[in-house]
Amino acid sequence: MDWDDLRIFLAVARTESLSGAGRRLGMDASTIGRRIARLEGAVGAALFAKTPQGYALTAEGARLVAPAEAAEQGANAAAEATRRDAGLTGQLRIGAPDGCANYLLPQVARDLCIAHPGLEIQIVALPRVVNLTKREADMAIAVSPPDTGRLTVQRLTDYHLHLAAHDDYLRAAPPIRDLADLRHHRMIGYIPDMIFDRELDYLSETGVQTAAITSNSVSVQMQAIRVGAGVGIVHDFAIPFAPGVRVVLPDRLVLKRSFWLIRHADDRASRRLSLLADLLAQGIRAEVARLERQLGVDNPCGLDGTGFEGKGGGNQRVTNCATEGL
Numbered sequence: 001m002d003w004d005d006l007r008i009f010l011a012v013a014r015t016e017s018l019s020g021a022g023r024r025l026g027m028d029a030s031t032i033g034r035r036i037a038r039l040e041g042a043v044g045a046a047l048f049a050k051t052p053q054g055y056a057l058t059a060e061g062a063r064l065v066a067p068a069e070a071a072e073q074g075a076n077a078a079a080e081a082t083r084r085d086a087g088l089t090g091q092l093r094i095g096a097p098d099g100c101a102n103y104l105l106p107q108v109a110r111d112l113c114i115a116h117p118g119l120e121i122q123i124v125a126l127p128r129v130v131n132l133t134k135r136e137a138d139m140a141i142a143v144s145p146p147d148t149g150r151l152t153v154q155r156l157t158d159y160h161l162h163l164a165a166h167d168d169y170l171r172a173a174p175p176i177r178d179l180a181d182l183r184h185h186r187m188i189g190y191i192p193d194m195i196f197d198r199e200l201d202y203l204s205e206t207g208v209q210t211a212a213i214t215s216n217s218v219s220v221q222m223q224a225i226r227v228g229a230g231v232g233i234v235h236d237f238a239i240p241f242a243p244g245v246r247v248v249l250p251d252r253l254v255l256k257r258s259f260w261l262i263r264h265a266d267d268r269a270s271r272r273l274s275l276l277a278d279l280l281a282q283g284i285r286a287e288v289a290r291l292e293r294q295l296g297v298d299n300p301c302g303l304d305g306t307g308f309e310g311k312g313g314g315n316q317r318v319t320n321c322a323t324e325g326l
Contacts, residue, residue, distance in 0.1 A: 002042075093124060094109075104288065104291075138276075143259065145260045151264060153262055156281050157288050158258050162239075162247040163232070164231070169231070182231065185230060186213065190214060205253070222234060222245075254297075
């Protein structure tokens, strides 16, 4: 059985479409379809059933996933062995919520690519949890540790958020002396039914019931604040990128959250991915600490720049749950 056909089979299984598999592999959908047909001929059974939602695995296809993934791991191990003498090279796809993807990962990716010119870093910014089971990314950064999936979870760092507004808005609006004053202001936040993680429900901690402008994107919320549209809760590490935006009521409200680095448990055997995960973790921690220091707001929760409880490799665990969710 041809490994390349199995590679295409896994891409279709994970994306549930020929076009999605084609985009992932850099091939056209018709070629993907022909290769799947060839594999089905070799197996002697249909591997997919076309449904309104896409290509669903048949029972025979589902049975082929495990051996195909074993072949994938073998191919990846062989590729890694040939790369060891050349340093860190090849593609790395990182999934992240868009706050992290917009304000932290570009600097970290820059430094990694300078140190390792053979790297190709892809940043997938999604307003949802990245699905590692379907291999949407090699690793993902999340705001909560997952409770499903066979995954390795490592706490990266703590970060902080504050109320913030642009100087132009604050000059024109009523004064804000207490949280109760927020009811007289236009608030900016998440679309309530599109909050994909409870850790993102920031406004609920202010007592504000509704917001005037909402978006599922952190960067859209920040842009609304930058143009003087209202008051919102913003990552401290994002504020240095927004001239004229300043913290409001720093002594009354500070939120503390954490980033988590998530990898597929099978990838623990990959020396390359483990090293890249370590470098990514170091970069994220350093960048959060640098930007929060640059902002200069005292955070009563404290931040030592590591985000770890104790020393060493941080808090890690492997979950062995059903492969739902992540």
